[in-house]
Amino acid sequence: MSIRLRLLFSFTGALIVTVLLFALTGYLITVAITGDVRSFSDFYKTHYKLNPLTEAEERIFLELKTLVKTDPGKLMNNELLADYDFQLRMVQAGLYLRKESKLLFISPSLHAPELGAALPNYEMGNNAIRNTFNVGNRFFSYAKYDFTFPDKERGSIFVLRERSPFAEMIRKLLPILIGVLLAVLLLTGVLLFRFITRSIIKPLNGLRHSAERIKEGDLQFEVKAQGNDEIGQLCMAFEDMRRRLTNSVQLQLQYEENRKELLSSISHDLRTPITTIKGYVEGIQDGVADTQEKMDKYLNTIHTKVVGLDRLVDELFLYSKLDLKKLPYSFETVEASRFLEDVIQDLQFDLELRGVHIAGEFPRREIQVLADREKLRRIVLNLIDNCVKYMDKPEKRIVVKLTEHADKATVEIRDNGPGIRPEQLPYIFEKFYRAESRESGKSGSGLGLAIARQLVEGHGGGIWAESEWGEGVSVFFTLKKCGGDES
Numbered sequence: 001m002s003i004r005l006r007l008l009f010s011f012t013g014a015l016i017v018t019v020l021l022f023a024l025t026g027y028l029i030t031v032a033i034t035g036d037v038r039s040f041s042d043f044y045k046t047h048y049k050l051n052p053l054t055e056a057e058e059r060i061f062l063e064l065k066t067l068v069k070t071d072p073g074k075l076m077n078n079e080l081l082a083d084y085d086f087q088l089r090m091v092q093a094g095l096y097l098r099k100e101s102k103l104l105f106i107s108p109s110l111h112a113p114e115l116g117a118a119l120p121n122y123e124m125g126n127n128a129i130r131n132t133f134n135v136g137n138r139f140f141s142y143a144k145y146d147f148t149f150p151d152k153e154r155g156s157i158f159v160l161r162e163r164s165p166f167a168e169m170i171r172k173l174l175p176i177l178i179g180v181l182l183a184v185l186l187l188t189g190v191l192l193f194r195f196i197t198r199s200i201i202k203p204l205n206g207l208r209h210s211a212e213r214i215k216e217g218d219l220q221f222e223v224k225a226q227g228n229d230e231i232g233q234l235c236m237a238f239e240d241m242r243r244r245l246t247n248s249v250q251l252q253l254q255y256e257e258n259r260k261e262l263l264s265s266i267s268h269d270l271r272t273p274i275t276t277i278k279g280y281v282e283g284i285q286d287g288v289a290d291t292q293e294k295m296d297k298y299l300n301t302i303h304t305k306v307v308g309l310d311r312l313v314d315e316l317f318l319y320s321k322l323d324l325k326k327l328p329y330s331f332e333t334v335e336a337s338r339f340l341e342d343v344i345q346d347l348q349f350d351l352e353l354r355g356v357h358i359a360g361e362f363p364r365r366e367i368q369v370l371a372d373r374e375k376l377r378r379i380v381l382n383l384i385d386n387c388v389k390y391m392d393k394p395e396k397r398i399v400v401k402l403t404e405h406a407d408k409a410t411v412e413i414r415d416n417g418p419g420i421r422p423e424q425l426p427y428i429f430e431k432f433y434r435a436e437s438r439e440s441g442k443s444g445s446g447l448g449l450a451i452a453r454q455l456v457e458g459h460g461g462g463i464w465a466e467s468e469w470g471e472g473v474s475v476f477f478t479l480k481k482c483g484g485d486e487s
């Protein structure tokens, strides 16, 4: 059964139970007040008709009836009438005696001059002897007996009792009150039903549609939450799940793409030197290298290619270990200026021989950073290696600069080489990416910066590059200072 149907049933049920309980309460109250176990609807219609008088009044009425039947002439005796009036007054009732249309006696306690006109006419058979009537907004119940005076004139004797105006008002208003109550209950039920349907069923339907779209593989939509209630929170959780699912699918696709690229790059980078080596070895076998000089040249080329392959395999191995996060780091406190100074000094001799001038710019203060020495050295070497490899200016300059910040230190390695085109800049840290075409003559696998990025991230830092095409490149990376916790 749908929630909508269940709600409809429960609201209707609540409505019916309320009305039944209301009717039952009304009935029980009536029974408690009147002691009469008849239906509530009959109460006002017939109660006063059948029992217009109380027991005491009824007794006096019967006495009067017997008197009238046996000796109606006695009713002309005013003293007797006053006596009966007295008895009736004691029980809050009154007496009215009529001869034809003439008033013979009326209890002073009734205080109703227009009463005569409202009283029913003479009726021979005495069929309706008990009933009620109104005089203005006053309500009376009575018992009547019609008879004939000895002089053959028609007489009627009434025992009357005035009912409370409140009871009369209730009698008139009760159907309206019940109608209004039912209408209010019905309206409340309908409004509540609409409210619940809008606030629960609609969002739930939305979620079901979303789940169906996800099942069909469509993740490109947004689940909007209305409000912060349970349903709103459910929508938010659903939207969060959809977003994560989208990200993970995208990541999966990205991984798949990377894997394909990696395979094709590795096969390309392996095949080229292997083809060359194969060609030279076949040349030697075929006796093409007939002089010692040619033989040396062939062997040298083979050696260079094998060294290149060896280096490529080493870098691939290192990169895959970094990628799988299998390379352990042994962090220690390192004084950054001294460390960089040492690296520069180690390289300086070789670089000067190749006409490259390298210089350091360090702050006076000591800067303690958290680093794995060996890996930090590898980062710096990879970056300097690029500066030297791609340098195209006659005056070759490299600057290693260290800057201190609140919780980190930034190392900048700057050269005055050819620079990198802005459109290529975002990709240089990706594995196998080479801005230089593979045919440019500069050897390399495109792993140097990818390895540097993995290592910097392993230190909890960030790496980026800035470049002006034709003017040089600056590669920056950050290191956590000891005690700092942000990169």
Ligand SMILES: Nc1ncnc2c1ncn2[C@@H]1O[C@H](COP(=O)(O)OP(=O)(O)OP(=O)(O)O)[C@@H](O)[C@H]1O
Pocket (backbone or CB within 6 Å): 315, 386, 387, 390, 391, 415, 417, 418, 419, 420, 428, 429, 433, 434, 435, 436, 443, 444, 445, 446, 447, 448, 449, 450, 473
């Ligand atoms: N200092 C630089 N000047 C100019 N271009 C650079 C510089 N550093 C990096 N690049 C460009 O970024 C690309 C990626 O560099 P990366 O170090 O990752 O690979 P590689 O140097 O080609 O190969 P590997 O370092 O693995 O031998 C390079 O191919 C080069 O085009």
Ligand SMILES: [Mg+2]
Pocket (backbone or CB within 6 Å): 382, 385, 386, 444, 447, 448, 449
């Ligand atoms: Mg490189």
